Amino acid sequence: MSSQATKPTFTTTPLPQVADVAISFPTPSILLITLNRPKDLNCINNLGHHQLDALYRWYDNEPSLLCAILTGNGRAFCAGADLKEWNQANQENKARIQPPSGFGGLSRRSGKKPVICAVNGICFGGGCEMIINADIVVADQGAQFGLPEVKIGVVALAGALTRLTRTVGKQRAMEMALTGRTLSADEAREWGIVNRVVQKGTCVEEAIKMAGLIAANSPDSVIVSREGIKMGWEGVGAEEGTRLVMENWYSRMDGGENMKEGVRSFVEKRKPRWVSSKL
Known part of the structure; x- marks a missing residue:
């Protein structure tokens, strides 16, 4: 699903279609991606990983776009994987294979252009793995961060563990990964996971301002x-x-x-x- 505040002209292939995602363009040079499964806390299923990967690759190749923003609709940014789908795959003995760019096409993405995460609420599991690999993170006051995988018998294997260590250091990474406890937005900022904490409901607005500063440069x-x-x-x-x-x-x-x-x-x-x- 896509919508747009402006009508940028693209020179590459058509905009990829991504299910359960709203795509808009606050300015002709900024791509805003909004995860749009609010009733499911914006959990991402296996198809979503591959579709978002295609969207980020398109973004990197589209000359008119200079910065991307990822956020969520509702009270969650992203609560992680679609566990119902995961459970069904386990019962049917089906493999769940993510693209090389990882969870949501972002947790292991290298890419060419920057991605800002505007964290509007719950940011757990794969959602947290995405923001750990983002370039800049802006969070609403009240947003929550965590890697609760150990509590349900799985592991954060989408790239966060090694990257988190580089960002926050061994001891803090161990605390976060081994306890599975939740961090507040202020604590995440103190640890270096978040750049800026803003008034609740304004993280997207702040991210657009920051994206505008980036887009004004060479x-x-x-x-x-x-x-x-x-x-x-x-x-x-x-x-x-x-x-x-x-x-x-x-x-x-x-x-x-x-x-x-x-x-x-x-x-x-x-x-x-x-x-x-x-x-």
């Missing part, structure tokens, strides 16, 4: 800067990561139109007029 610079930070987070050494960014990314943007325009606009004391990234 799309080439955003892509390359994100890649450098991501390399460090994934464990690449400082010097090796710098070398890889310079050789594989900066060399492709050096001398490009956006770099020339940025320098020229500074000298001419005007706002830059960016073109779509070709990276």
Whole structure:
């Protein structure tokens, strides 16, 4: 399902269809993805993982889009996996295979462009795994975070365990994963999982503002800067990561139109007029 506040013009293949998701465009350069199964606390089923993966890949390839936001409808951001589907799959001995990008197409996503999570409420299990791998997280006051998998005999295998350790440190990651306890929005911010806690009901509005700040910058610079930070987070050494960014990314943007325009606009004391990234 899709709707739009504006009518952006896309140059790539048509917008993928995603069941139980509302798609809108607060501005022509921002993609807003809203999980829309409020009665099921926006749990994501197996088809949803693959459809969301296709949507993020489309987003990365669509030059007009510069930042994406993920949120939920109702009192939950996402409470995790569809356990009814999981139970039925167990009874029928059917495999449940996620795409390489993981839970909701996001928990293990590398991607090219940034994703902001606007956490409006309950964020448990796979929902929490998604936000741990997001680029920026804005949460409503009252939002709740947790990895309760141990309480139902499963494990957070969608990428959160190793990533959480890098974000919050071993001891806090152990506490969160082994107790399965719930963190408040303020505690999640204190631990470094959340960037900003805002008044209840305003996380999407705040995320759109932040996405606008990102979209106002050079799309080439955003892509390359994100890649450098991501390399460090994934464990690449400082010097090796710098070398890889310079050789594989900066060399492709050096001398490009956006770099020339940025320098020229500074000298001419005007706002830059960016073109779509070709990276």
